[in-house]
Amino acid sequence: MIQVAIPSGLRPLTGGALRVEIAARDVRGAVAALDARFPGFAAALGRSFAVAIDGEIVQDAWHEPLPAGSELHFLPALAGGA
Amino acid sequence: MSEAKKFRWVGTRPIRHDGVDKVTGRASFGADLSFPDMLWGRVLRSPHAHARIAGIDTSKALALPGVKAVVTAADLPKLPSVEAGGGEGAANMRDLSHNVLARDKVLYHGHALAAVAATSDEAAEQALAAIEVVYEPLAPVLSIDAALAPGATLLHAELRTRGADANLPNVASRIVFSRGDPEAAFAAADIVLERSFETQTVHQGYIEPHAVVARTNADGQSVVWCCTQGPFMVRAYCAAVLGLELSQLKVIPSEIGGGFGGKTTVYIEPLAVLLSRKTARPVKMVMSREEVFRATGPAGAARVLVKLGAKRDGRLVAGTARLWYEAGAFPGSPVQAGAMTVLAPYALDHFLIEGFDVVVNKPKTAAYRAPGAPQAAFAVESLLDELAQQLGLDPIELRLANAATEGTQAPYGPRFKKIGMVETLEAARAHPHYHAPLGPNQGRGVAVGFWFNGGMSSSAELHLTEAGSAVVATGNPDIGGSRVSLAILAAEELGIDVQKVRPVVGDTESVGYTDMTGGSRVTFATGIAVIEAARDVVRQLRARAAKLWDCDPAQVAFVDGRCVPVEGSGLAREPLSVAEIAGKMGSTGGPINGQAQLTARGAGPGFATHLCDVEVDRETGRVDVIRYTAVQDAGRAVHPSYVEGQMQGGAAQGVGWALNEEYVFDARGVLENPGFLDYRMPVASDLPMIDTVVVEVPNPGHPYGVRGVGETPIVPPLAAVANAVARATGVRMRALPISPPRLLAALGGGAA
Numbered sequence: 001m002i003q004v005a006i007p008s009g010l011r012p013l014t015g016g017a018l019r020v021e022i023a024a025r026d027v028r029g030a031v032a033a034l035d036a037r038f039p040g041f042a043a044a045l046g047r048s049f050a051v052a053i054d055g056e057i058v059q060d061a062w063h064e065p066l067p068a069g070s071e072l073h074f075l076p077a078l079a080g081g082a
Numbered sequence: 083m084s085e086a087k088k089f090r091w092v093g094t095r096p097i098r099h100d101g102v103d104k105v106t107g108r109a110s111f112g113a114d115l116s117f118p119d120m121l122w123g124r125v126l127r128s129p130h131a132h133a134r135i136a137g138i139d140t141s142k143a144l145a146l147p148g149v150k151a152v153v154t155a156a157d158l159p160k161l162p163s164v165e166a167g168g169g170e171g172a173a174n175m176r177d178l179s180h181n182v183l184a185r186d187k188v189l190y191h192g193h194a195l196a197a198v199a200a201t202s203d204e205a206a207e208q209a210l211a212a213i214e215v216v217y218e219p220l221a222p223v224l225s226i227d228a229a230l231a232p233g234a235t236l237l238h239a240e241l242r243t244r245g246a247d248a249n250l251p252n253v254a255s256r257i258v259f260s261r262g263d264p265e266a267a268f269a270a271a272d273i274v275l276e277r278s279f280e281t282q283t284v285h286q287g288y289i290e291p292h293a294v295v296a297r298t299n300a301d302g303q304s305v306v307w308c309c310t311q312g313p314f315m316v317r318a319y320c321a322a323v324l325g326l327e328l329s330q331l332k333v334i335p336s337e338i339g340g341g342f343g344g345k346t347t348v349y350i351e352p353l354a355v356l357l358s359r360k361t362a363r364p365v366k367m368v369m370s371r372e373e374v375f376r377a378t379g380p381a382g383a384a385r386v387l388v389k390l391g392a393k394r395d396g397r398l399v400a401g402t403a404r405l406w407y408e409a410g411a412f413p414g415s416p417v418q419a420g421a422m423t424v425l426a427p428y429a430l431d432h433f434l435i436e437g438f439d440v441v442v443n444k445p446k447t448a449a450y451r452a453p454g455a456p457q458a459a460f461a462v463e464s465l466l467d468e469l470a471q472q473l474g475l476d477p478i479e480l481r482l483a484n485a486a487t488e489g490t491q492a493p494y495g496p497r498f499k500k501i502g503m504v505e506t507l508e509a510a511r512a513h514p515h516y517h518a519p520l521g522p523n524q525g526r527g528v529a530v531g532f533w534f535n536g537g538m539s540s541s542a543e544l545h546l547t548e549a550g551s552a553v554v555a556t557g558n559p560d561i562g563g564s565r566v567s568l569a570i571l572a573a574e575e576l577g578i579d580v581q582k583v584r585p586v587v588g589d590t591e592s593v594g595y596t597d598m599t600g601g602s603r604v605t606f607a608t609g610i611a612v613i614e615a616a617r618d619v620v621r622q623l624r625a626r627a628a629k630l631w632d633c634d635p636a637q638v639a640f641v642d643g644r645c646v647p648v649e650g651s652g653l654a655r656e657p658l659s660v661a662e663i664a665g666k667m668g669s670t671g672g673p674i675n676g677q678a679q680l681t682a683r684g685a686g687p688g689f690a691t692h693l694c695d696v697e698v699d700r701e702t703g704r705v706d707v708i709r710y711t712a713v714q715d716a717g718r719a720v721h722p723s724y725v726e727g728q729m730q731g732g733a734a735q736g737v738g739w740a741l742n743e744e745y746v747f748d749a750r751g752v753l754e755n756p757g758f759l760d761y762r763m764p765v766a767s768d769l770p771m772i773d774t775v776v777v778e779v780p781n782p783g784h785p786y787g788v789r790g791v792g793e794t795p796i797v798p799p800l801a802a803v804a805n806a807v808a809r810a811t812g813v814r815m816r817a818l819p820i821s822p823p824r825l826l827a828a829l830g831g832g833a834a
Contacts, residue, residue, distance in 0.1 A: 005495050008258035009245045052496035056683045056783065059538055073495030076257060076418035078534065078601070 003071045004030060010045065010074075013038045027051055027064045030072055050075045090642075091574045092786055095723045098566040099585055100337070109337045112293030112309030113368045120295070121150055123357050123367035124206035125350065126196040126213050127377060128188035131222035131443040131751025132235070135186055135195065135215065143198060143212040148205035151360040152213065153353065154196045155185035159325040173347065175322040177412040181446050182323055182352050188217070189237055189411035190443050191752045192376030194349070199357035199365050222443040222751035223252060226385055226406045229440045237411065237441045254413030254439040257421050259493050262432030264391075267400035271391030275469055278387045279461035280817040281800070282744035283408065285380040286450050287735070287763045290339025291371060292378065296354035297364035304355045306333045311345040311559055312598030317590050323352040324359075331355070334589040335559045342561075342735070343449030346600050349378055375756035379448020380745065382408030382415050386424070386461035396473055396480045400432040401425050405458060407439060410446040415439045416454030419534075422494040423797075424458035426532045427503055427689065428484040433493055443751050449600065451732060452533040452793035456739060456800050460818065463529040463801030468814060477528040477805070478511045478691075502715025502779035503530070503689040509775050510691040515711040520695065524708065525810025527694045531797025535790035536601025537682035541594025542611035544572060544619050544676035548668070550661025551582035554615075556608050557596030559587055562731075562792055563724030564604040568612045570720050571786075575616030577643020578660055594679050602790025605720055606781075607682035613785055618676035626663050626670040631655050684783020688794035690714040692733065694802040698810045703826030705741055705807055711773040712798075717781035717789030729795045730772040736799025738764045742819050 001021050006014050014020060022037070024030035035042035051061040052073040058064050059077060066072060103109040140152040161176040179185070184195040196213050200206035221235045228234060229252035237252060244255040268274050294308035304326075310316050313333040321328050338345065350367040357365040369378070384407045391400040403424045409415035421437035470477040485503045492498060510516060510528070520526060545553040554572045558564055565585035573580040596608065620640045627645035628635040637651040643660055647653035667674050695709040712729040719725040742762040746754045755761045780787025800818060808814040813828045 007495075008260045009256075052494075053683075055496040055499050057496070057534060057537070057685065058681070058683055059536070060681070071496070075422070075494055078416075078419055078422075078536070 002030065002066050002069065004034065005071065005073045007074050010041060013041050013044060024066055026066055027061045027072070030066060045074060048077045050077050087786065089574060090577070091570045091580050092718065092720050093722060094570070095721060096566060096570065096580045098563055099569060100560060100565055104337070111290055111339050112336045114336065115295045115307050116366065117295070117297065117364040120364040120366050121199040121201060121357065121361055122203040122206045123197055123199045123350070123354055123365045124203070124210055125194045125353065125373070126198070126210045127373070128184065128191060128193040128195055130188055130217055130219050131191045131224070132220040132237070133188050133217040134220065135184060135188060136218050137216040138196060139214040140196065142214065143209040146205065146209050146212055148201040149198060149209045150201065150363070151199045151357050152196060152209065153183070153356050153360065155183040157356060158183060158323060161322070173319070174412070174414070178319060178347070179323045181412060182349065190445050192373070192445065193411065194377060197353040197357060199361055224443060224747055224751050226383070226408060226440050229442050237443065241413070241441065250438070252441045254409065254441060257418050257437045259421055259435040260433065261493070264400040264402050264432040264434050267432035268391040271399045272394045273469065273472060274389065274391040275465055275472070276387070276389035277465050277468070277816055278385060279464060281384050281457045281460060281739070282818060283380050283383045283444060284739050284743040284745070285375060285761065286340070286342035286344040288340030288342060288344055291369040291374045292345070292349055293368040294351045294354045295364055295366045296358040298358045298362060303330050303332060304358060306331060306351060306355060307336055308333065308351050309336050309338045309345065311338065311341045311561065311600055313559070313590050314557060314595055315346065315598050316348055316351050319348045320352045320355050323348070324356055332589060332591050335587060338559045338561055340561070341599070342451045343453055343600060344379060346449050346598050347379065371758065372756040375761065376753050377445055379410065379446050381450035381453065382410055382444070382447040384408065384420070384457035386458055388461045388465050390465055390469060392469055392473070394473060396470070396475045396483045398428055398430055398484045401430050402434045403458070403462065405437040407437070407454065407457065408442050408444065408447065409439050410444045411441065412446045413439055413441060415447055416449070419454030420458040423455040423532050424462055425493045427486055427530050429486050429490045430493065435493060444747070451735065451796040455531065455533055455797045456736060459529065459531050459797045460800035460804065463798065464804050464814065464816065467527070467801070467805040467808065478507050481530055482507050498687065500779060500782050501687050501689060502777050505777045505779050506689050506691040506713045506715055509777050510693055510711070510713045513693065513711055513713070513775060515693050515709060515773065518709070521697070523700060523810055524695060524697045525806045525808065527802040527805030527809065529692055529798040529801035529805060531690045531692070531794050533602065533688045533794040533797060535606065535685040535688050536603035537607050537685040538597040538601065538603055539681045540596045540608040540611040541679040542608060542615040543593065544612070544615040546619055546664050546667070546674040548664055550578065550659065550664040551584070552576060552578065553584045553586055554612055555586045555588045555593050556612065557588055557593040558599040558604045558608050561599055562728055563721060564599070567605045567720045567724060568609060571609050571612045572616045575613055576619065576660055602688065602792040602794070603682070603685065606685055606784060606788050606790045609720070609788060610682050610784065611678045611680055614678035614680065615676035618678060619674055622674045622676070623660060623663050626667065626674070627658050629670045630658065630666065684781065686717050686781025686783055686789040688715060688789050688791060690794045690798055692798040692802040694799065694806045696803065696806040696810055698807060698825070700829055703822035703824070703829060705820055705825065707737055707769055707803065709770055711775065712795055713775040713777060714791065714794055715777045715779045715789060716791045717784065718778055718787035719776050720788060722776060725776055725791050726774040728791045729774045732795025733772045733799050734764050734769055736796045737769065737803055740800045740803035740818055740820060742821055744819050
């Protein structure tokens with residue numbers, strides 16, 4: 001199981017829940033599990049997002065594996081300057 | 083992951099490999115390439131900030147002598163509104179196409195709507211004048227207030243506010259981050275301050291204007307030479323805008339005369355390709371400085387409303403922030419990053435952050451160094467300074483009392499790993515600058531900055547020569563000394579002299595896919611790829627030594643650039659240097675090349691604390707920065723000179739943002755200062771030597787502890803300068819720039 005922090009903008013879909021526990025092996029699976037439990041979640045999230053897995057930010061994370069017990073946050077995709 | 087290690091090259095300051103060519107003028111930049119049969123391309127730009135295009139007639143232009151092609155949006159495929167990755171973040175390819183050439187509407191003064199290729203620059207310019215366009219002018223929307231007003235003219239009739247219950251005019255998206263119960267926490271605070279802050283549109287101000295040459299070969303492949311932060315991005319974006327396969331494009335990056343985020347998209351590149359495909363001749367296009375100002379992406383104006391509640395001892399109990407960022411003509415301001423960074427340096431249990439992405443009739447914004455963060459930090463760091471004054475607290479002590487540390491949950495969700503916020507504050511507090519006396523009309527400002535730093539995808543190849551020297555090939559244009567930094571990493575792993583490592587920036591067909599130079603990611607992420615490629619070479623060196631020694635590779639260790647018998651292996655052999663093994667590589671198995679490709683995780687966030695002293699001339703309102711110290715956590719400074727250079731450059735740009743820089747538009751939306759004479763950036767004589775203190779709190783996500791350093795240093799200066807002015811004058815400037823007329827007016831108002 002993994003812990004998912006629900007972004008503020010998507011909490012109406014989760015009945016206000018801030019965190020949920022789901023079973024998923026990767027980010028794609030997590031989005032599918034969330035969408036199954038909270039219909040419309042995947043569409044509201046879109047495909048342009050980054051994630052943080054146990055505090056590490058990953059862009060383009062669709063296939064990123066989720067270790068058991070990990071914590072997943074959805075973040076906006078970021079642009080950088082340099 | 084970070085390894086305790088004694089370094090030979092990391093932390094030293096070798097001369098950069100590209101340095102001599104650059105200081106002697108031999109380096110080849112975007113506009114330096116020409117071909118004998120080349121055509122010149124020019125762009126027709128809108129004289130209106132907002133208008134419907136009723137018709138374009140190019141026939142008279144095409145009939146002029148020397149004119150070989152004219153293109154408009156009708157020559158581009160119509161694209162659906164879908165977001166596509168091009169490296170860093172995502173871009174909407176339909177919007178990108180409409181920015182390259184306007185379709186149906188022009189959305190800012192200077193918006194491109196046709197391009198011409200002719201046998202001379204003069205002929206191309208004459209052809210522009212012969213293109214007939216019928217406009218139906220619309221009211222321009224030139225400010226956040228005008229965009230949000232009920233009944234406002236809409237830039238995009240189909241635009242709906244993503245993330246909001248009700249549609250807001252000209253607002254593309256709303257983003258929210260919240261935790262706890264800020265209102266209840268405010269009620270329990272001893273002091274609550276709420277203030278509104280504004281920043282203006284500013285440009286990155288890179289010295290080199292955008293330039294491109296495109297040549298289409300007989301096989302249908304177009305080769306593009308251009309100055310860019312991302313050759314793979316140029317290939318992807320040109321392919322999308324023109325409806326080409328990636329294999330039909332090859333992009334060769336030139337040297338780059340500055341980017342700062344502004345060269346992370348395309349403008350004239352697809353036009354040059356299209357014109358070269360139409361004419362079967364090379365086409366060269368070079369923007370003028372005026373075009374750069376009018377039609378490339380600046381950082382947008384912003385308004386940030388911040389509210390902070392604290393106890394008498396300075397402990398913050400709650401914060402709220404509402405951010406409105408101008409995106410320019412198409413959605414996509416960095417308001418998300420502004421919302422994510424605005425309170426990130428501080429540990430807060432109760433907050434509400436709300437951001438709005440607002441479209442206006444100005445050039446589409448582009449990334450600018452820590453995009454979105456400086457505007458937000460200006461607000462919260464200014465308010466913290468006022469809070470410190472009202473509570474009678476030292477501004478560094480106030481920040482230390484609230485500083486995020488390892489384990490603090492960032493407002494955007496995850497918990498920080500090891501970070502250096504406290505260490506930069508402590509280093510600033512201990513610096514002689516912080517304790518130096520101030521004279522009359524002088525003040526000292528303190529401000530903190532935060533940036534995430536990026537990871538993303540990189541490839542690296544390391545080729546060993548038969549003499550034991552090496553070539554490191556990567557795909558990141560070198561903006562800030564990354565070549566020598568990557569060479570240092572390879573030299574460190576291989577144990578050879580750094581000058582024996584030649585770093586090469588490859589093109590899209592000679593190196594593996596690599597995301598853009600941006601997000602402060604190259605020395606971190608591409609650096610990890612270089613380290614892994616070097617370790618790949620070391621594995622092969624050990625195997626070759628084992629072959630030469632007729633033993634098992636497990637019996638061979640690699641120490642300080644030499645293969646030696648593993649201790650306790652019982653093997654008695656003289657050490658073999660890299661050069662000795664390389665000299666025999668043909669007979670021991672063939673060439674030795676290392677390779678690595680990865681998507682880097684573990685980018686360590688960057689924190690900085692800046693100290694700024696100013697002196698204010700109360701008669702003129704002029705502000706002089708008389709002393710400046712930038713303190714930053716670099717994790718591990720691979721080449722300290724280029725870390726310091728980033729810190730100094732970011733501080734200088736931030737001082738310009740604070741004191742002088744702003745786009746000045748007239749009521750019709752025409753930019754009135756599209757040149758460096760009237761758009762005043764700081765020059766060397768405007769600034770003191772910017773002192774630097776590099777703090778090293780190793781990033782656990784990198785083998786050497788490296789953190790990105792390029793963006794964080796532009797985050798604190800806006801507030802550091804404003805706070806210094808406030809303490810020098812007693813007048814707090816909450817709108818930038820603090821230019822002489824504005825400050826003089828504020829001082830007069832303060833005296834009345």
